[in-house]
Amino acid sequence: MVVKQVCVFLENTPGKLAEFTKMLGDKGINLISISIADTSSFGILRAIVSNPVETLKIIEQAGYTARITQVLAAKVPNRPGSLAEVLDILAKSGISVEYLYSFKRNLTEDALIIISTSQLYEAVQTLESNAVKLLGHEEVVQF
């Protein structure tokens, strides 16, 4: 029930992000979801792509520093309070969230929240036992 996320190190200077995303476009890599964490000097770009292993190779060969990390994808109803409910479940079990981001793509009632936590398997147990639907990688790609 884990999803593979690709993380890339980028310098936070003008043009670096544009240069990177152009490379992705040129190599035919489609971004399903993306988030960027920034500091004054660098950023970490996190992306869900359809073929993470292949994408990692391509990115590394293009000279970037990247790796694959594991995250969870929780499918929740697209209404106010959904996110709070999930975070509440995790907090009650003492699970700390590193970061999260979300997206909504289809015309259904649902949104996806991508969650990163260092307590991955405890999080899976807790969320599933609280009836939160977690998607696998292919389901995220098809979402």
Added chain:
Amino acid sequence: MHEQVYWNQEIETKPRAELKKQQDRDLRALVNRVYDNVPFYRQKMDALNVKPADIKGVEDLPLLPFTDKSDLRNNYPFGLFAVPRKEIVRIHASSGTTGKPTVAGYTRKDIELWAEVMARSLSCAGVTRDSVLHVAYGYGLFTGGLGAHYGGERIGASVIPVSGGNTSRQLTLLQDFGATCICCTPSYALNIAESIKQAGIPPERFSLQSGIFGAEPWTEGMRAHLEKMLGIVAHDIYGLTEIMGPGVAMECKAQQGLHVWEDAFLPEVIDKEGRQLPEGQEGELVFTTLTKEGMPLIRYRTHDVTSLTSEPCSCGRTHIRMARVRARTDDMLIIRGVNIFPSQVEHSLLSIPGVVPQYQLLITRQGNLDALEVQVEMDPHLISDTVRDLEALRDRIVHKLSEDILIHAKVKLCQPGSLPRSEGKAKRVMDMRNMD
């Protein structure tokens, strides 16, 4: 430990007492030769009231004047030649950072001597007639390429005069020609190693066993890094154009210092006041060229920092050893009143997992204070997905640096490949303070 291969066993293992007698003889002959043939030295010695007859042997070195790079510049181009110019069969020059290049002139016998000491040096690294020698030092006025070339040819190895640059072609030739030994600067070796990794070429395609790296200081940490990345034994070779070129001293397989070929090059270590230091103490390295004919030099100050030891070496060679040069006296930077050598930064960085030793020091002046920014490239495999981890990495580097070099430096993590690459000596320092 591999079987020992001496190029010239008789000289390389000569008992020290005999070596000394030979040095005494050669020094007397040298002083007479330069006094008679080089006006610069005659004037200097006359000014000190020293006659050639006053020099009986090596102990009398302190009576003789020093020679510095400025003396070569002031006598540019051929003022220090001890023979008529038509006896000179080769002229090399090294680029000075300021003004005129430093010129070196060689007679036929000097070229022979150079090939001899280089053959000894290459043999220290295990190069034999069966070897394939890939020479990626620059060929031309720079002494690196031709020095390695003549030494390799003397041994009878198959020498490939690749010179520097065109890294992708270097990789092709390394594989196709099956080089067993590579000669280049350590920073270029790093570039080659990175290019191999980047291109995803499996290590089995290469036949490299050893590397002979020099022309710039490099740390033990860098050695370990290169040995691991290239699967070789990495040797330090030392030299300078004014004295001969590469091959003045060479690290044997014991990797405990570099043997100076002291039948040809007489070393001393001096303190800031010019006083000779005893063995084991660090100071500036000075050379007297005992047997060179074209442009012999007396007590030439190299501005390199080292110490000497004549303790027996496990390789059996009796020639004195110098410690790896970790810095030049003029590499030294003074930042906020603290003396720092770039190699100290390299040493600190190599002790932290997560960075590769590709770095630059950017020094600026902000208001009334010097500021140091260390730019360092991320290791491609150790990036984290959280800002917190990367900030922790950066903080670890800041902390290590402040422990090691006593300065609080700003650290900037950079994308791999974003810092300029060198084909020869790496330019590690951008000192913007001079630009005002």
